Amino acid sequence: MADSGIAPGAAGAVRSARYRKWREWGIAYFFLFPTILGILLLQVVPVLRSAYFSFTDFNGVQPPEWIGLQNYADLGYNPLFWKVLRNTVYYTIGFVPLNIALALFLALLVNQALRGVTLFRALYFMPVVTSLVAISLVWAWLYQPQFGLINYFLSLANIRGPGWLSSTEWSMPALFIMGAWRQAGFNMVIFVAGLKGISQELYEAATVDGAGWFRRFIHITLPMLSPTMFFVVVVSVIGSFQVFEQTYVLTQGGPAYSTLTLSYWIYQNAFEWFNMGKASALAYSLFVVVMFVTLVQFAGQRRWVFYR
Amino acid sequence: MENKREKRHSRRKLLKLGALGGLGIAGVAALGGCGETQVVTETKIQEVVKEVPVEKVVTQIVERDRPVEVEKVVEVERVVEKVVTQVVEKQVVVVQEKVVTVTVEAEAMTPKRPTGEVLYWNYMTNMQNIERQILSQFELNNPDINLKAEWIPWQQYWQKLNASLNAGEGAPDVWNTAPTFYYQYVDLGQLLELDALIKRDVNVNEYWQRTLGQWRAPQGSGPFYGVPRNYVLSVIYYNKSLLDAAGAAYPDDTWTTDDLLETSLRVNNPTGDPRTTVFGFDIPGKGNRVFLDPLIYANGGRVLNEDLTECVINSEVAIDTIRWMQDLYQVHEVTPTPGFFEGLGDSFQTGRVAMAVNGSWRVGAYRPVRAFGWDVALFPKGSQSRVTYGGPDGFVISQQTKNAEAAWATLLHMIGDDSVISFYLENPGMVPIKKELANDARYISINPPDLRVLLRSEPYMAADFNANYNEWQRAKTNLLDEVWLGQKAPEDAAPEVENAVNEILQRSN
Numbered sequence: 001m002a003d004s005g006i007a008p009g010a011a012g013a014v015r016s017a018r019y020r021k022w023r024e025w026g027i028a029y030f031f032l033f034p035t036i037l038g039i040l041l042l043q044v045v046p047v048l049r050s051a052y053f054s055f056t057d058f059n060g061v062q063p064p065e066w067i068g069l070q071n072y073a074d075l076g077y078n079p080l081f082w083k084v085l086r087n088t089v090y091y092t093i094g095f096v097p098l099n100i101a102l103a104l105f106l107a108l109l110v111n112q113a114l115r116g117v118t119l120f121r122a123l124y125f126m127p128v129v130t131s132l133v134a135i136s137l138v139w140a141w142l143y144q145p146q147f148g149l150i151n152y153f154l155s156l157a158n159i160r161g162p163g164w165l166s167s168t169e170w171s172m173p174a175l176f177i178m179g180a181w182r183q184a185g186f187n188m189v190i191f192v193a194g195l196k197g198i199s200q201e202l203y204e205a206a207t208v209d210g211a212g213w214f215r216r217f218i219h220i221t222l223p224m225l226s227p228t229m230f231f232v233v234v235v236s237v238i239g240s241f242q243v244f245e246q247t248y249v250l251t252q253g254g255p256a257y258s259t260l261t262l263s264y265w266i267y268q269n270a271f272e273w274f275n276m277g278k279a280s281a282l283a284y285s286l287f288v289v290v291m292f293v294t295l296v297q298f299a300g301q302r303r304w305v306f307y308r
Numbered sequence: 309m310e311n312k313r314e315k316r317h318s319r320r321k322l323l324k325l326g327a328l329g330g331l332g333i334a335g336v337a338a339l340g341g342c343g344e345t346q347v348v349t350e351t352k353i354q355e356v357v358k359e360v361p362v363e364k365v366v367t368q369i370v371e372r373d374r375p376v377e378v379e380k381v382v383e384v385e386r387v388v389e390k391v392v393t394q395v396v397e398k399q400v401v402v403v404q405e406k407v408v409t410v411t412v413e414a415e416a417m418t419p420k421r422p423t424g425e426v427l428y429w430n431y432m433t434n435m436q437n438i439e440r441q442i443l444s445q446f447e448l449n450n451p452d453i454n455l456k457a458e459w460i461p462w463q464q465y466w467q468k469l470n471a472s473l474n475a476g477e478g479a480p481d482v483w484n485t486a487p488t489f490y491y492q493y494v495d496l497g498q499l500l501e502l503d504a505l506i507k508r509d510v511n512v513n514e515y516w517q518r519t520l521g522q523w524r525a526p527q528g529s530g531p532f533y534g535v536p537r538n539y540v541l542s543v544i545y546y547n548k549s550l551l552d553a554a555g556a557a558y559p560d561d562t563w564t565t566d567d568l569l570e571t572s573l574r575v576n577n578p579t580g581d582p583r584t585t586v587f588g589f590d591i592p593g594k595g596n597r598v599f600l601d602p603l604i605y606a607n608g609g610r611v612l613n614e615d616l617t618e619c620v621i622n623s624e625v626a627i628d629t630i631r632w633m634q635d636l637y638q639v640h641e642v643t644p645t646p647g648f649f650e651g652l653g654d655s656f657q658t659g660r661v662a663m664a665v666n667g668s669w670r671v672g673a674y675r676p677v678r679a680f681g682w683d684v685a686l687f688p689k690g691s692q693s694r695v696t697y698g699g700p701d702g703f704v705i706s707q708q709t710k711n712a713e714a715a716w717a718t719l720l721h722m723i724g725d726d727s728v729i730s731f732y733l734e735n736p737g738m739v740p741i742k743k744e745l746a747n748d749a750r751y752i753s754i755n756p757p758d759l760r761v762l763l764r765s766e767p768y769m770a771a772d773f774n775a776n777y778n779e780w781q782r783a784k785t786n787l788l789d790e791v792w793l794g795q796k797a798p799e800d801a802a803p804e805v806e807n808a809v810n811e812i813l814q815r816s817n
Contacts, residue, residue, distance in 0.1 A: 003727060038806075058468040058514070059496060060471075060474060061470050061473045061474050061496045062474075062496060062497070107728055116652060137651070139648055140651030141651045143650065143651065144650060144651045144652060145647065145648065145650070146580075146585075146648065147649070163645065163647050163648070163650075165650050166645065166646050166647020166648070166650060167646050167647075167793065168789070168790065168793070168795065176762070192603070253782075253786070253790035254785065254786055255646065255786070255793065256786050256787065256789040256793075257786045257788070258791045260786075268779075268782070271467050272466075272778055272779070273776060273778060273779040274470065274492060276498070
């Protein structure tokens with residue numbers, strides 16, 4: 001009797017615990033629902049739809065027509081696709097190291113306990129939040145081949161500066177130099193946060209051991225900053241593979257395709273020439289490339305990233 | 309014939325309609341061209357019955373302030389003609405009201421007084437205020453049309469248009485288009501064919517013929533899917549002060565490309581100092597389509613074949629023309645290389661070049677220039693003929709429209725109403741499609757520039773507009789960039805351009 005008296009009670013407790021758990025889940029999902037709906041409608045559905053479009057002949061207006069892998073095959077055989085891919089990689093290779101070096105340099109500068117240093121932090125961050133159109137206008141003056149400031153400085157060193165934006169060799173460097181300058185402030189802020197997290201004891205111990213600033217930088221700052229560095233590198237690489245604005249505003253992909261990047265080409269195909277299917281295939285090619293590069297970076301992080 | 313419906317308007321019904329209020333003078337008078345509603349003081353109705361063998365007769369239900377319903381008739385048996393005499397305060401309007409006892413097929417409807425909703429789109433956001441005024445005049449004239457107008461920036465315009473067309477709702481009934489995009493939408497089957505409406509309502513002889521022909525699809529022969537509002541074309545802009553200083557004559561109608569080069573050389577003064585450098589002749593921006601293409605045609609060559617389906621630029625004539633243009637940059641150095649004035653604003657506007665080729669769409673930008681005198685001249689002749697780049701901007705009607713007649717009425721208003729002159733006065737570089745408007749004293753007297761040059765240029769206008777014009781022009785420009793920079797020979801570039809353009813053209817054919 002005693003057993004049978006306890007058993008229903010225990011079963012009831014289990015049931016009510018399960019009920020409570022479900023209730024909690026229910027409430028949680030109730031509150032999450034708007035977000036989930038938003039993600040589904042605004043991200044998952046478009047992403048899946050564009051995956052479908054990449055297998056179709058679609059102009060954005062009439063119903064898409066299934067053509068299998070034709071879009072991808074066409075891209076593979078199109079020499080321009082490989083040139084655009086090379087351009088994009090070139091931009092990334094030029095942009096990322098330059099941007100990170102500049103950002104780290106600025107971070108080290110503004111990480112000092114000096115009066116008014118926050119003003120400089122704000123100043124260096126300003127290009128990030130300034131309209132690219134305004135920035136491009138100023139840089140177009142700086143790059144002006146005849147009367148621009150950059151070529152003026154070069155002429156002081158007896159170097160005849162190039163037509164930065166109008167030559168096929170220098171247009172891409174012109175874009176990534178401007179891009180690196182513009183984005184430096186953003187990564188600077190992240191580096192500053194990373195620098196703040198490094199324990200002062202390490203520096204003190206090293207100083208006692210007789211290490212100068214350079215050794216402290218190489219043996220303490222860089223290793224301790226490596227998780228931050230890893231994050232910055234990954235995010236910068238992804239961002240630079242998607243570079244669009246610079247080329248859109250300054251060069252429209254010219255001259256002679258020298259600054260045509262994947263994102264801009266996707267835009268042209270989709271919204272200027274209505275080749276939505278081809279544009280979708282291009283977007284997925286970009287996605288695959290970026291994913292591959294990111295995976296390689298994650299695989300390689302064991303060699304140089306130290307988590308404490 | 310058995311299933312045909314019999315429709316009869318009795319005298320009583322007619323009187324009833326009349327009693328509803330002045331017997332639809334508004335509607336009837338509008339048909340008769342009298343225009344305004346009048347106060348009726350007396351109404352007499354006589355009835356005359358006739359047997360009239362007419363093939364097409366219409367039945368009209370006329371009410372005051374209501375649309376006139378008109379029905380096309382297939383067969384006529386008996387006609388009752390009522391003569392309604394109305395004594396009005398100011399005048400006597402005699403209205404012949406044909407009331408027909410007939411067998412009717414109910415569906416047809418020409419010319420129905422338009423009603424319903426019309427959505428109008430334009431990308432010329434800077435023209436919003438002027439167009440609003442023009443459209444408000446339309447709303448006054450057409451109280452039965454519920455017009456909604458939106459001005460959307462160019463960057464979002466085509467994207468929004470495609471999305472709404474794809475969704476099947478929310479698309480504009482009438483929208484403004486440039487020629488390049490015009491053919492894209494013809495190709496997509498999104499535009500209403502307008503031949504019947506044009507035939508019914510438009511006297512095409514009043515319009516610029518070359519411009520109209522460009523909006524036949526295919527060019528010159530096919531049906532119309534839009535009506536131009538204006539045309540723009542390329543001309544030679546010249547700086548009078550710089551030409552005077554060099555003692556050079558102004559360009560005129562007799563000029564050939566040789567004269568252009570000769571005068572350019574004479575004025576050219578590339579000192580290297582930003583304050584004094586003057587170039588003879590600039591080819592800014594879209595030089596490949598605005599300057600090179602017409603020159604190839606003027607020299608007897610072609611860029612695309614006659615059907616506009618294949619690129620044929622790899623020809624001796626075209627290559628020679630490309631070389632001639634390359635020499636302007638590289639040999640004579642009368643033309644600044646692309647990017648030379650990058651970041652310094654428009655080279656003509658800032659007085660750094662004596663002459664420049666550009667579209668008449670730049671007129672508006674140059675009008676405020678006070679630092680020097682300037683004007684425009686006809687595009688120079690080539691070795692064979694004179695050709696100038698140009699084309700119409702204008703309006704099209706969506707295939708999806710539910711109110712084609714109302715949309716058509718809107719379109720007609722936007723190109724031909726008296727109130728539209730204000731649009732052209734604001735944009736003198738856009739020449740009115742109606743010759744009468746183009747010759748209107750208010751427009752033609754604008755100076756500078758001499759707008760008569762734009763009118764004289766019209767017969768020479770040509771461009772290879774087709775469905776992927778923007779895409780193949782972009783490819784051509786990218787491949788020719790290296791030629792102008794002196795990095796590639798014309799004979800090497802031409803076959804590359806031909807291949808690249810053909811690849812794009814073949815994809816869509």
